[in-house]
Amino acid sequence: MPFPIDSVILLIALTVGLSFYGWNNHSVMERWIFSPYRVRRHHEWYRFLSSGFLHADFMHLFFNMFAFYSFGQLVQNQLMAESGTLTGILLFLLLYLGGIVVSDIPTYLRHQKDARYGSLGASGGVAAVVFAAILFYPVAPEGGGIMIFPIPFRIQPFVFGFLYLGYSYYQGRRSGDNINHDAHFYGALYGVLLTMVLYPTVVLGFWQQISNKYL
Secondary structure: OOOOOHHHHHHHHOOOOOOOHHHOOOHHHHOOOHHHHHHHOOOOOOOHHHHOOOOHHHHHHHHHHHHHHHHHHHHHHHHHHHHHHHHHHHHHHHHHHHHHHOHHHHHHHHHHOOOOOOOOOOOOHHHHHHHHHHHOOOOOOOOOEEEEEEEEEEEEEEHHHHHHHHHHHHHHHHHOOOOOOOHHHHHHHHHHHHHHHHOHHHHHHHHHHHHHHHO
């Protein structure tokens, strides 16, 4: 019997609804955005999670939710197959929501004394889900892969993973734009580490898929 609630669809609907609500209610945006300074000063720890359900604009929301939907169904189904329906869904929520929270810890430590700093978005959770998918499926079927602008061809998921981590780490050290690259980087690491802890054999499967394709 299928589980009556699809957690991916539920989380997307909740995120879209709260993002639109925040755009039309500035006070909500101010109360829920991730502000390390306010977290430290006023102990508003809920912001670690609430900020993951807000987005800066429609394009920010669209790209995050599109990536989450594209990879979330795959990972949710894999976790349910590995651990059973209910446990799999709970682990999926731990992966996504935990990614939102954990990915902001370095940001908190870095900006806790900066009253002007704020960030929002589900990128940490999305990155955790994407990288769990890469661990389970590092090699795409023939003709498949991931497109990255401006590269004019598809690349294998494991190659995308290394490029994404390198780019996010580099941009996070530069701090030259308004994107929280640290959340991307640490969300991805969280996804990798949690998946490895939950399913240690995934490392061997990751290597076997790559070696069978290229070695």
